Amino acid sequence: xxxxxxLNLLNKGIARELQVSIQYMWxxxxxxxxxxxxxxxxxxxxxxxxxKHAEKIAERLFYLGEIPTTKPEPIxxxxxxxxxxxxxxxxxxxxxxxxxxxxxVARKEGDETTNRIFREILEQEEEHHDTFTTLLEDL
Ligand SMILES: [Fe+2]
Ligand SMILES: [Fe+2]
Numbered sequence: 231x232x233x234x235x236x237l238n239l240l241n242k243g244i245a246r247e248l249q250v251s252i253q254y255m256w257x258x259x260x261x262x263x264x265x266x267x268x269x270x271x272x273x274x275x276x277x278x279x280x281x282k283h284a285e286k287i288a289e290r291l292f293y294l295g296e297i298p299t300t301k302p303e304p305i306x307x308x309x310x311x312x313x314x315x316x317x318x319x320x321x322x323x324x325x326x327x328x329x330x331x332x333x334x335v336a337r338k339e340g341d342e343t344t345n346r347i348f349r350e351i352l353e354q355e356e357e358h359h360d361t362f363t364t365l366l367e368d369l
Contacts, residue, residue, distance in 0.1 A: 231295065236335050239328070243348075248302035255273075256307045258274045272365065283354070315369060319363055329348050329351055
């Protein structure tokens with residue numbers, strides 16, 4: 231079965247997914263200014279994607295015999311659009327780093343399913359990172 235290290239990485243992933251899911255949703259609600267029009271739909275759809283990630287990882291973690299955390303990492307909403315998206319770029323970078331590490335450990339333990347789940351999520355986090363980076367260029 232999965233090591234404690236891998237289980238902890240999955241729970242860390244869930245805490246981050248819960249955080250950004252709420253963070254992007256509240257940023258979607260609190261956006262302002264003309265430029266916010268271009269950003270708000272992206273924030274909404276990415277918030278929903280992050281919620282699905284949280285669920286997917288939680289299902290896997292529960293199957294592996296661990297209780298998924300309900301506690302998000304600290305949420306940062308921000309005041310200006312620029313402040314919001316700057317932080318979101320950093321959070322996506324953090325997710326990419328964490329999931330590469332998770333894939334590495336899953337691979338070492340021969341856990342093909344966890345490996346595959348996180349490779350799929352990683353691809354989406356890179357897309358989010360690309361989206362936020364592109365939006366930031368114009369803010
Ligand atoms: Fe995610
Ligand atoms: Fe993401």
